[in-house]
Amino acid sequence: MSAFICSDEHFVELAASMAGETSHFPYAFPGQFAEGDTDAQRCTRIANILKNENVRSVQYRYNHREADDLPGAASDQLVVTQQDINMREVTDPVHILGMCRCLDYQSCENEDWDGTLAFKVLHQIRCEAITKLPGMENAPWDYSRPRQSPALSSVRA
Numbered sequence: 001m002s003a004f005i006c007s008d009e010h011f012v013e014l015a016a017s018m019a020g021e022t023s024h025f026p027y028a029f030p031g032q033f034a035e036g037d038t039d040a041q042r043c044t045r046i047a048n049i050l051k052n053e054n055v056r057s058v059q060y061r062y063n064h065r066e067a068d069d070l071p072g073a074a075s076d077q078l079v080v081t082q083q084d085i086n087m088r089e090v091t092d093p094v095h096i097l098g099m100c101r102c103l104d105y106q107s108c109e110n111e112d113w114d115g116t117l118a119f120k121v122l123h124q125i126r127c128e129a130i131t132k133l134p135g136m137e138n139a140p141w142d143y144s145r146p147r148q149s150p151a152l153s154s155v156r157a
Helices: 008-017 022-028 039-061 082-086 095-107 117-131 150-156
Strands: none
Touching: 008 039, 008 095, 022 039, 039 082, 039 095, 039 117, 082 095, 095 117
16 A cells, blocks of 8 residues: 555644644735634634544545545544634644654645645644754754854965
8 A cells, every 4th residue: 555544633733733823824825714713723624624634645545446435534624713723732843743743744636735735734844843843942043153263264275
């Protein structure tokens, strides 16, 4: 099996990892998220965007199979509750990044994958997870080689 539909828990955990970060989603993804939505409503939308694209990819890969015969759990649409957010089990950013890698691999069968909303949302989840890695808060933003004074340069020549 080279592609499968991830578990519902996979989508819920990825979406719940964005709780508190979703307030900018109406601006980052115009027309996809409402400004007045709760975190649970936005996380529900995120989970279903990711799941629907994963299912679409697996359907493309196994186009000879019926929808109910695809590898993985092709269940109904998801609902993420505030309790799901409060009780989430995956909080380690490295674990979140690994889950993103898995979902990326399981969702990339369609030629338009990198232009989909799911791809962009998954990228945003990765970016948020990276900011939570130990040491990232104090990591430098840029690098410039220190300039040497002209006097030191001529001594080396």
